[in-house]
Amino acid sequence: MILVLKILSLVALVITILPSLLYVNSILSLDTLKWLSLAGTLVWFVVTPLWMGRTLGPDSDQVRI
């Protein structure tokens, strides 16, 4: 089950970045890219918490720049 969720997250991540490569090469319009990216984002934030981020590391309360 976890493996399926991880694959879904990976697909969501690919959907957020791959369309931008297609856009650079004039294969995809900017509007379509934005909708795909939003869809990938929604899937990422729905699926990823189901398998990731349950424990915190020693860096979790550290300030980063």
Add this chain to the structure above:
Amino acid sequence: MAKKESGSGEFEREPVPDSALKGPGKFWGMYAGEHAAGTEFMIGPLFLGAGASLQDLVLGLLLGNALAVLTWRYLVVPIAIAKRMTLYYQLERIAGGSLVKLYNLVNGLLFCFLAGAMVTVSASAIGIPFGIFYSVPSDTFAFGELSFTVLVIVVGAVMAVIAAAGYETVARVANIAAPWMIAIFAACGLISLGQMEVNSFSALTEGKFWNDAIAFVQEKEGPQEFGFWQIVVFAWLCNGAMHFGMADLSIFRFARHRSSGWAPAIGMFLGHYMAWIAAALMLAAQIKLSQDHAANPGALAWGALGWTGILCVVIAGWTTANPTIYRAGLAFQGILPKQSRVAMTLAAGAVATLAGAFPNLSAQLLGFVGTYGTILGPMGAVVFVDYHLMKKFGLADEYAARALTNFNLAVFVAWLLPVAVGLYLIFWQGVFAAFLVIPCWIACGILYVVMSKVTQQPVSETSEIKGGLA
């Protein structure tokens, strides 16, 4: 006994036991998401605004980030693994509890400024759907438009309340969001190239799109220069407080192997290389498309990726501001221990919100980050000298703990003098702040030895270091 993992507060006053050590993979995972933060949306465009050439940026960031990684690996990790204590506990044993509180207070105030910049960043994005735009007034301490100031107050209040509840929930959100944020930064950079019709390698290397953007900014703002070595030093030392300043002892004390010290490379080259360049490209694209050179993170992200870009800026700003306000609250509570942590976190949030209401402050992030390293970095020299050199000079290490003092005068003078000179050079002589991190660090280390020669009283070499210091 090992507790559940939860921040750097574990084993706060004892060396990390072998059972709690982590392998290099954990550190690579941790640092992968560490430096793609809200600050990147501000810093990247500032390079372009300051007049950095594309070639200098690409090569300068490469060298500067490599130097930063080497500093973590060879300066921080050996001490972290040998002592396995937090920076604060090591400083307490060397400098005394009272001096650590002072250091912590200064740290907290600087954190408030940083959190303020993140409030500005988040508000700039949240304002876009409501038609609220932020403009940067010429005076440092001048408010923007009333609608933006009100939005900053609302955003700052929400962030402060959430930070007062603790850092855990937001840290989990940050963990989950980190890979996505990196992907969004990369996508924004690529889209910006597409918007500028840079769709071939030759167009990219020619760099006309970049030079045009620089020319536009300089036509509006006058000639400016941000050279190769400024970029190198900035990239190297913008995290000066974490490596030269040894703040990351708190993280690397958990490292089983020294090779974990290479892990910051992934954070540097994703966050301080790819993300900075991507954010700078977003400004170049905005200039080309709308002849607007305002480095408004919300508008930049909206122009590239619409709602997803807005969401990224808000999450990046929020997840950076949250631990910052939380730790500032802890620092203030250290000074006023009778006050609750919640009250002190809210106070820190109020200071951060006030800072965030001055848009010009966040526009000065390049200078602030260098100043931050100049002020906090030298304390790392004290830790370095105490560990490597004190015994060689016939002096006692961890003197405060051995002499049972809460205030080590040698450390105070060694820290204060270089920092005072550094701040004078930054604010009165206009020296680029990041240039002063290493000179102040070296001066602090030398002064610490000299002052210790003068002030140290004989203590038994085998003096048991007492617990319960303030």
